[in-house]
Structures are given as structure tokens and as C-alpha cells.
């Protein structure tokens with residue numbers, strides 16, 4: 001039997017749109033003569049639906065849609081559909097919802113495999129909503145025996161992980177059944193299907209592939225994983241659906257960061273490997289582009305605004321926005337004060353010209369002067385300081401939000417992960433905005449991505465890339481007045497924020513003074529309040545700010 005993996009981009013809660021997409025892909029699979037078409041985890045309602053799952057009407061709607069989709073499988077020659085959805089539980093104890101792989105065949109719901117392992121770490125919170133499966137069962141589709149798993153069910157293999165997170169391994173259980181039923185299944189190729197909603201972070205594609213290859217080798221099985229693609233709030237799903245043969249070789253791989261349909265046939269399993277190497281910078285770029293596009297469009301917008309300072313962060317965000325939404329949908333706004341260098345305004349204009357985007361100049365010297373004048377009686381006798389400096393980003397934030405209200409364009413916020421980690425950003429100032437596009441990208445990585453943007457021609461002006469970073473909030477200000485150089489800072493932050501290393505471990509690992517490390521860690525601890533008020537951050541690393549990293553604010557932490 002030919003099996004198709006349909007890597008679709010659903011929208012959370014858009015039942016009609018998702019069902020239409022499922023049938024569109026199922027029809028394409030039908031035209032290719034497949035017997036079964038496999039869709040990602042929760043394809044019917046989109047992943048992650050979060051607390052929408054607590055509404056009985058949401059779950060009921062998913063059940064109705066699954067029944068409608070089943071109708072489609074009635075026709076002659078129609079493939080069976082295996083798709084992720086939610087269903088109410090029947091028992092009167094426990095959680096009310098099940099995360100399931102539903103097999104729709106012959107016009108009806110013919111089999112249900114409930115998810116057994118419910119991830120509850122980082123961005124996942126499935127134990128909050130779902131009742132876990134207590135058992136697994138093999139199923140025959142058009143005469144082919146199949147082992148069906150839902151995402152995390154395949155992530156607990158003892159041959160791959162040094163430590164198993166759960167006491168059971170659903171794949172092991174299913175393969176045990178294959179053994180037990182060997183009389184019926186003798187000579188039959190083992191096949192493990194996995195429907196996934198497995199989000200991207202840097203390096204994730206390789207982890208997923210090696211893990212599934214280990215599973216294939218250990219059980220002598222074909223492993224086929226259909227993954228979701230697309231951005232949903234902070235999460236970006238890369239797709240990269242895979243088919244791996246029993247010797248661990250990849251035999252089919254779907255596109256990354258785009259919808260796709262791939263077909264495989266166990267009989268042609270010997271076909272050459274099609275493994276595509278991953279360029280980490282390119283993958284991160286693709287993730288940021290897709291995450292931005294889907295956030296803006298799925299929220300019902302098409303246009304965005306970016307404050308262009310002539311600096312590298314806003315330049316990179318504008319370049320991502322153009323790739324995601326088209327140059328006609330991006331507006332750059334320059335808002336200089338007396339501390340902005342002439343070069344910065346030129347750099348911002350050149351960037352806008354290179355990107356082909358509309359550029360508006362709103363000099364804010366007078367507004368800034370008016371604010372200071374108004375505050376003068378209260379501020380009398382105090383030196384020019386943070387309060388005055390921060391007025392500038394706050395004026396810019398107010399103007400960007402006014403333009404947003406007037407023209408219905410979302411503001412993209414430009415802070416990077418180094419700044420968000422250390423609190424080097426102004427609350428209600430440069431932190432305004434709908435989406436923190438590069439909030440999970442350290443400054444040193446911002447440079448790498450900018451060079452990637454310029455790989456064929458100069459888009460981000462070289463002046464922007466080569467000048468020392470500065471917030472330009474007072475004469476001659478440079479980031480290094482307040483922070484260590486980014487080459488020193490970023491590895492410290494990565495070790496602390498992403499790997500939870502101690503000051504001593506970091507000092508030893510990186511050969512830096514422990515007092516310097518402590519001063520950086522203190523900045524991280526002191527700025528949690530800012531991060532909790534920040535726009536959603538597109539997750540591109542193992543540990544990003546937002547729902548997968550929860551720390552208290554009113555707290556005393558020793559670093």
C-alpha cells in the first residue's frame with residue numbers, strides 16, 4: 001500500500017479552514033493512488049489549542065468535523081485518512097479530553113489511538129488537558145498492519161535517550177504486540193506511523209531524525225512521521241516530515257517550513273536516501289520568516305510597521321518582514337532625536353531603499369523637547385539620566401502604535417535575546433509591539449543572520465553591520481558602556497538562560513572572571529518583570545522567553 005504524509009499548516013480553531021485543507025490534501029493523495037493519507041497531530045483543530053480545550057463546544061466541534069471528514073472516505077478509490085483530533089473521554093473520572101489519531105475509513109471513524117505520553121515540559125502542557133491512553137493496539141488498514149503513535153509517544157526510546165522521561169514506552173508495547181501476534185504478522189514489514197506537532201528549535205530536525213532512526217533500527221521497522229508546519233503564536237513548526245527505513249536511512253523527507261505531500265511505498269524502501277543537510281542559519285531564517293508571516297496573517301493582518309534606527313536589529317526584522325509579507329506590506333519609520341547620528345538616518349533610508357519598502361521620517365526632537373519642558377519643574381536639579389533617555393523610545397513607541405491604530409498594521413518589536421535577557425530595553429518604549437520577531441536570537445546570531453541576508457547582494461547596508469551597536473539615547477552612547485562585548489556576553493547568557501548553568505560553571509567553561517559572570521546573571525534576574533510584559537517571542541532555540549520558561553518576578557535570587 002502507498003502511504004502519503006500530508007504536512008499541512010492548520011490554524012488553531014479554524015475548523016472549516018482546516019477541514020478544507022485536509023480534504024484538499026486527501027484528494028491530492030487520492031490522485032496519486034495512495035491507500036492511506038496521514039495528517040499531523042491535532043490537524044483538525046490546530047496545535048496547540050491550549051485552554052480552548054476546556055470548552056466543551058470546541059471539542060464537540062472537532063468531533064463533528066471528524067465525522068464530516070469520514071464521509072469523504074466513502075467514495076470508491078478514496079484513501080483512508082489518519083488525522084489528529086480531539087475527542088471527549090467517555091469515563092466519568094479524569095480529564096475530559098483525549099488527544100487522538102483518528103482513522104477514518106469506509107465513511108466512518110474506524111479506529112482511534114489515544115495519545116499515551118503527554119509532554120509537560122518547556123512549551124508543552126498536555127497533562128493539563130488530556131487523559132492519557134492506557135493501552136495501545138495495532139490496526140490493519142486495507143490489509144496492512146500498522147502501529148500508530150501520536151508525537152511524544154515516539155519520544156521515550158531507551159536506545160536513544162540516556163534517561164527515559166516516562167515509565168512506559170508505547171512503541172515498545174506496540175512492537176511487543178507484533179511479536180505476540182507473529183503468526184498473523186509473519187513476514188509482514190513493521191510500520192510505525194507517528195502523527196506529530198513537533199515545533200522547531202535550532203538543531204531539532206537532527207534530533208528528531210536521529211531519534212526516529214534509532215527507533216527504526218531497534219524495532220526493524222519503517223518509521224513515518226507526519227509533522228505539522230506553520231507558525232502558531234510563539235511556536236514555529238518546521239514540518240520536515242520523514243520516512244525512515246529499518247536500517248535507519250531516510251527514504252523520504254518533506255519540505256521544511258512549507259506545506260508538502262510525500263508518498264512512500266514500503267516495497268520501494270530500497271530507494272536512495274534523500275536526506276537533506278540542515279544549514280542552521282538558513283533554517284533559523286526560514287523559521288523567523290514563517291513565524292512572522294503566520295502570526296500576522298493568522299491574526300487577520302497583512303501589514304506591519306518597523307521603527308528603523310539604522311541599526312542591525314531593526315534592519316534584520318525589516319528584512320524578515322519583507323520576506324514574510326512582501327515589500328508592499330512593510331512600512332519603515334525613522335524617528336530621530338538629536339542623539340541619532342546622521343549616518344543612522346542614512347543607513348535606515350538605504351535599508352528601506354534596498355528592501356523596496358515605504359519609509360516615513362518622523363523627527364521627534366520637538367516632541368522630546370516638549371516632554372522635557374513639561375517635566376522640568378518636577379525634574380529640576382536632577383541630571384539628565386535614564387528617565388530622559390527612556391522618553392525617546394517611549395515617544396517612538398507611542399507614534400508606532402498611533403500609526404498601527406490608524407492604518408491597521410501590526411508593530412514588529414525589534415529587541416534581540418541578549419537585550420531581553422539583560423533588560424537592556426525600555427518598557428513601553430522599544431518593547432512595544434505585537435511580536436518579538438528576534439527575541440530568541442542572541443545579538444551575535446543577529447549578525448550571522450544579517451550576513452545570510454546579504455549572501456548574494458547588499459540588502460542590509462554594510463555600515464549597519466560594521467558600526468558598533470548603540471541605542472543612541474545620549475551623546476556617544478554605546479552598548480558596551482552598559483554590557484560586556486556581545487562575543488563575551490552571549491555565551492554567558494546562553495549558558496545561564498538556556499542551560500541553567502551556575503556562575504562558577506560558566507566562569508570555568510568560558511574562562512571569564514566569575515565576578516563579570518555574576519554581574520550579567522544579576523541583570524538577567526533583575527529584568528524578569530520586563531520579559532513578562534513583552535510581546536510573544538518566536539521560539540527558535542531550545543529555551544526561549546515566554547510560555548516555556550516560567551520564573552517568578554517578586555523573588556530574591558542568589559546568583
Ligand SMILES: Nc1ncnc2c1ncn2[C@@H]1O[C@H](COP(=O)(O)OP(=O)(O)OC[C@H]2O[C@@H]([n+]3cccc(C(=O)O)c3)[C@H](O)[C@@H]2O)[C@@H](O)[C@H]1O
Nearest residue numbers: 386390393419423424425426427430470471473482529553
Ligand atoms: N519588579 C518590577 N515589576 C514591574 N515593574 C518594575 C519592576 N521593577 C522596576 N519596574 C519598572 O520598570 C522601570 C524601569 O524600566 P525601564 O523604564 O524600561 O528602564 P531601565 O531598565 O531603567 O532602562 C532601560 C535600559 O535599556 C537601555 N536601552 C533602552 C532602549 C533601547 C536599548 C537598545 O539598545 O535597544 C537599550 C537603556 O540605555 C537603559 O540602560 C522602573 O522605573 C519601574 O517602573
Ligand SMILES: Nc1ncnc2c1ncn2[C@@H]1O[C@H](COP(=O)(O)OP(=O)(O)OP(=O)(O)O)[C@@H](O)[C@H]1O
Nearest residue numbers: 307308309311312313314333334335336414430471
Ligand atoms: N531613530 C530611530 N528611528 C526609528 N526607530 C528607532 C530609532 N531608534 C530606535 N528605534 C527603534 O527602537 C529599537 C531599539 O533601538 P536602539 O537603537 O535603541 O537599539 P538596538 O537594540 O541596537 O536596535 P537597532 O540595532 O535596530 O538600532 C530599534 O530597533 C528601532 O526599532
Ligand SMILES: NC(=O)CC[C@H](N)C(=O)O
Nearest residue numbers: 119151152155197198199
Ligand atoms: N506534540 C508533542 O507531543 C511534541 C513533543 C515532542 N517531544 C517534540 O518536542 O516535538
